[in-house]
Amino acid sequence: MARIFIKGNIAISRGALDAGCKCYFGYPITPQNDIPEFMSRAMPEAGGEFVQAESEVAAANMLLGAAACGIRAMTSSSSPGMSLKQEAISYMAGSELPGVLVNMNRGGPGLGDIGPSQGDYFQSVKGGGHGDYRTLVLAPGTVQEAYDLTFLAFELAFAYRNPVVILGDAIIGQMQEPITPRKPVVPDAFEGNSWRLEGARGREPRILKSLHLTDGALAGHNLKLQEKYKRAQKECRFEEFMTEDAELIIVAYGSIGRIVKSTIRKLRKAGFKAGLIRPITLYPFPSEILKSLAHKGKKFLTIEHNMGQMVEDVRLSICGLAGSGFYGQLPGNLPTPNDFEQPIIDALRS
Amino acid sequence: MEEILAYKSPSLLADIPSHYCPGCHHGTVHKLVAQCLEELDLSDDTICVGSIGCSVFIYNYLLLDAVEAPHGRAPAVATGVKRSRPDKFVFTYQGDGDLASIGLAEIMHAANRGEKISVVFVNNTVYGMTGGQMAPTTLIGQKTTTCPGGRCADREGLPMKMAEIIAGLGGVSYSARVAVNNMKNFKKAKKALKKAFEIQKSGRGFGFVEFLASCPTNWKMTSTAANERLENEMIPYFPLGVFKDVQGEL
Numbered sequence: 128m129a130r131i132f133i134k135g136n137i138a139i140s141r142g143a144l145d146a147g148c149k150c151y152f153g154y155p156i157t158p159q160n161d162i163p164e165f166m167s168r169a170m171p172e173a174g175g176e177f178v179q180a181e182s183e184v185a186a187a188n189m190l191l192g193a194a195a196c197g198i199r200a201m202t203s204s205s206s207p208g209m210s211l212k213q214e215a216i217s218y219m220a221g222s223e224l225p226g227v228l229v230n231m232n233r234g235g236p237g238l239g240d241i242g243p244s245q246g247d248y249f250q251s252v253k254g255g256g257h258g259d260y261r262t263l264v265l266a267p268g269t270v271q272e273a274y275d276l277t278f279l280a281f282e283l284a285f286a287y288r289n290p291v292v293i294l295g296d297a298i299i300g301q302m303q304e305p306i307t308p309r310k311p312v313v314p315d316a317f318e319g320n321s322w323r324l325e326g327a328r329g330r331e332p333r334i335l336k337s338l339h340l341t342d343g344a345l346a347g348h349n350l351k352l353q354e355k356y357k358r359a360q361k362e363c364r365f366e367e368f369m370t371e372d373a374e375l376i377i378v379a380y381g382s383i384g385r386i387v388k389s390t391i392r393k394l395r396k397a398g399f400k401a402g403l404i405r406p407i408t409l410y411p412f413p414s415e416i417l418k419s420l421a422h423k424g425k426k427f428l429t430i431e432h433n434m435g436q437m438v439e440d441v442r443l444s445i446c447g448l449a450g451s452g453f454y455g456q457l458p459g460n461l462p463t464p465n466d467f468e469q470p471i472i473d474a475l476r477s
Numbered sequence: 478m479e480e481i482l483a484y485k486s487p488s489l490l491a492d493i494p495s496h497y498c499p500g501c502h503h504g505t506v507h508k509l510v511a512q513c514l515e516e517l518d519l520s521d522d523t524i525c526v527g528s529i530g531c532s533v534f535i536y537n538y539l540l541l542d543a544v545e546a547p548h549g550r551a552p553a554v555a556t557g558v559k560r561s562r563p564d565k566f567v568f569t570y571q572g573d574g575d576l577a578s579i580g581l582a583e584i585m586h587a588a589n590r591g592e593k594i595s596v597v598f599v600n601n602t603v604y605g606m607t608g609g610q611m612a613p614t615t616l617i618g619q620k621t622t623t624c625p626g627g628r629c630a631d632r633e634g635l636p637m638k639m640a641e642i643i644a645g646l647g648g649v650s651y652s653a654r655v656a657v658n659n660m661k662n663f664k665k666a667k668k669a670l671k672k673a674f675e676i677q678k679s680g681r682g683f684g685f686v687e688f689l690a691s692c693p694t695n696w697k698m699t700s701t702a703a704n705e706r707l708e709n710e711m712i713p714y715f716p717l718g719v720f721k722d723v724q725g726e727l
Binding site: 185 | 521523524542557559565586
């Protein structure tokens with residue numbers, strides 16, 4: 128297919144369209160407005176539905192309704208809006224409903240700013256709403272990857288009957304790059320046909336719910352969810368860059384992972400032996416590779432566009448087997464490869 | 478002796494013991510929903526969107542495909558369902574705490590968009606499931622666990638008349654308030670509900686039916702006294718009738 132030059136937000140919208148998304152529910156918030164704007168035209172043209180919801184709360188609950196019918200559907204937002212969607216995400220996780228939610232992370236807390244940030248790592252990978260559940264979290268580092276991961280997001284959502292979060296940031300959303308689109312997918316007409324709602328014609332009624340009041344029922348349900356999350360560990364994806372001879376492994380995701388890769392390339396020319404693990408799935412988290420690198424005696428430096436969130440998962444993964452530093456970039460600025468040179472050199476020398 | 482079948486329970490109603498309190502009107506409203514769906518031949522193509530409150534267990538009683546919406550969000554969930562499956566019949570069943578308080582934005586906007594869904598709204602002037610706290614529909618002077626001195630207009634505002642509010646929105650095809658406290662009202666209620674369902678079935682848009690209902694347990698009354706209160710105190714403030722019918726009055 129011919130390459131096209133598009134913004135990250137549009138790449139995700141195109142990705143959803145090409146992955147067979149039939150309903151999109153949105154609400155305006157910067158820096159993701161390109162998504163609802165694109166979808167307001169694209170969905171009706173594709174025979175689907177676009178609704179500009181009255182709130183982020185409603186948009187996420189519309190997603191829940193579409194998911195209950197086994198339809199490929201999506202909503203998108205940015206940080207303050209994602210907080211409002213957490214209610215529906217928790218219910219979707221509890222009711223085992225598949226849906227895709229995009230978060231173009233901006234600076235926080237509160238209204239914060241509209242610039243890039245990775246401040247929503249905890250909210251994304253640790254559940255986010257109430258209850259003991261997980262969402263699967265995909266973190267694109269390029270516009271091409273944002274497009275590709277949107278396909279994966281729908282596949283995983285239906286494979287695991289679970290909400291999937293695509294966690295980008297203002298850089299991924301607003302950056303323009305060439306991508307190669309894929310052949311559009313036509314979802315299987317029978318997708319979800321063992322559980323989706325369509326009227327109980329000639330069969331027992333189906334109930335999609337998260338309430339379990341009878342003795343032991345909620346414990347059993349939670350156990351079932353935990354087993355699902357265990358099964359989903361095999362979906363773990365990461366990029367490994369120049370780790371073989373590296374003394375220091377940088378762990379960074381999304382836009383920061385990509386910027387750090389440029390820093391590493393430059394430092395390598397000066398003889399500094401740094402490598403990169405860029406988690407592509409933030410949940411499941413690539414613990415095994417980090418652990419095995421720790422066993423090989425590597426040191427670690429986690430770099431994030433926040434004051435230290437993913438670093439906790441890095442440290443849990445390496446279980447104290449190796450030194451593990453952290454460098455945090457504050458929100459409100461656009462980091463460049465130069466910003467990370469000195470922190471990496473310092474970590475190598477420490 | 479010849480047996481005459483005087484009454485048959487709708488086959489959509491599950492034959493199980495009810496968790497509703499004696500004298501509660503939810504069971505009666507459930508039965509009406511079942512009767513109307515059956516009479517309109519909708520049972521096989523219906524998706525029920527439940528809500529949070531006493532009626533959270535509606536899916537135990539109505540043998541329909543159902544999804545449980547978060548508190549107040551049923552109209553948003555129903556929007557997602559109906560937009561995904563416009564060929565299906567979709568209704569929400571919500572209480573007054575759910576619809577008129579925490580879910581006010583969702584009901585107003587679904588109604589204003591003219592979503593082709595039906596809304597069954599049960600107004601018993603209290604939060605039933607949580608133990609009888611004040612609702613947006615609690616009458617002035619009515620004592621609840623969170624307005625022990627009686628609801629005061631100065632402090633808590635006036636009870637919200639949802640059927641009238643909904644009727645004022647452009648996307649609404651039908652809005653009515655009914656009661657099931659006696660046979661006369663019951664018959665009118667059934668007519669109104671059937672009308673709202675027919676409006677969706679024929680693709681004409683949003684239908685809303687508010688049921689005034691009793692809650693003897695939280696009103697701390699006998700069932701009979703609760704029915705009388707409904708007649709003597711609720712109906713004067715919440716008048717019964719059709720507030721909007723784009724096809725003409727009932």
